[in-house]
Amino acid sequence: MQTLTRKEREKQERESKILQLASAMLKESGYLGLSMDRIAAEMEYSKGTIYQHFPNKEEIILSLANEALKKRLDMFETASAWNATSRQRMAAIGAAAAEFVRIHPMYFAVDQLVRSASIWEKTSDQRRQFMQNCEASCMRIVGGIVNDAITDGDLRLANNMTAEVLVFGLWSMNFGAYSIITSSDSLEQVGLPEPEIALWHNQNLLLDGYGWTPLSSDFDYFHTFEQAKQELFGGRTPNEP
Incomplete structure (x- = not known):
């Protein structure tokens, strides 16, 4: 089994956090309440970082x-x-x-x-x-x-x-x-x-x-x-x- 580098582990952890946050947003506010801007603000990341994981x-x-x-x-x-x-x-x-x-x-x-x-x-x-x-x-x-x-x-x-x-x-x-x-x-x-x-x-x-x-x-x-x-x-x- 190939061991992930620290950078790869960090990327996986960010992606997991994005999905957890998005799931909570969908449950609370539905499709219209989910936005890339809101995810970036909640995670205190730039939108560019979020887009590195998901294009939309x-x-x-x-x-x-x-x-x-x-x-x-x-x-x-x-x-x-x-x-x-x-x-x-x-x-x-x-x-x-x-x-x-x-x-x-x-x-x-x-x-x-x-x-x-x-x-x-x-x-x-x-x-x-x-x-x-x-x-x-x-x-x-x-x-x-x-x-x-x-x-x-x-x-x-x-x-x-x-x-x-x-x-x-x-x-x-x-x-x-x-x-x-x-x-x-x-x-x-x-x-x-x-x-x-x-x-x-x-x-x-x-x-x-x-x-x-x-x-x-x-x-x-x-x-x-x-x-x-x-x-x-x-x-x-x-x-x-």
């Missing part, structure tokens, strides 16, 4: 998204490597997704921001590619669990179905649900006091519909979900205080 605030936002995505990828790898059946490992992926949202509640707002054309086009190819690679890696990990289930005989897909189609169904359900959960304060008013549990029930129904055995009627996957959150990620279950 859009690049900072994408960097924040990528930092979170790296952590999500690590969590998915941990879930996939769990010593359990394929469907239990898929439950662990659900636990990883839940814990990721708990740890990075602002991610979905940042993710939707950075994907708008006015921001995406101002970011670098390198960081855009990194984001796309992280997403593809997460999808491959989940797809690998699906393929393991097929190999083990726990799942048989119809001729016109692929592992990628099943993964996309889970991905869209998770992303949509957590986007709503992290942005809405009226879910309890519409009868969803524990939306994460509702999401988990819907995911189980989806996998039951594919015929992935054991079915949720024969196995307590919610217990598996709780177990994975605690054992793998040290998290709380949704019905805990």
Whole structure:
């Protein structure tokens, strides 16, 4: 492993401080409240120093998204490597997704921001590619669990179905649900006091519909979900205080 020079370490430390400060600004004031001038003033650096790390605030936002995505990828790898059946490992992926949202509640707002054309086009190819690679890696990990289930005989897909189609169904359900959960304060008013549990029930129904055995009627996957959150990620279950 190559040892960094003092100058390289200092550069990394400055970049980390910029991202920490930018994250706090986004949380407090949103996209419009984030500015290179404000970052430079808060850090007592010249704007030129800030620009040595990031050419614009859009690049900072994408960097924040990528930092979170790296952590999500690590969590998915941990879930996939769990010593359990394929469907239990898929439950662990659900636990990883839940814990990721708990740890990075602002991610979905940042993710939707950075994907708008006015921001995406101002970011670098390198960081855009990194984001796309992280997403593809997460999808491959989940797809690998699906393929393991097929190999083990726990799942048989119809001729016109692929592992990628099943993964996309889970991905869209998770992303949509957590986007709503992290942005809405009226879910309890519409009868969803524990939306994460509702999401988990819907995911189980989806996998039951594919015929992935054991079915949720024969196995307590919610217990598996709780177990994975605690054992793998040290998290709380949704019905805990």
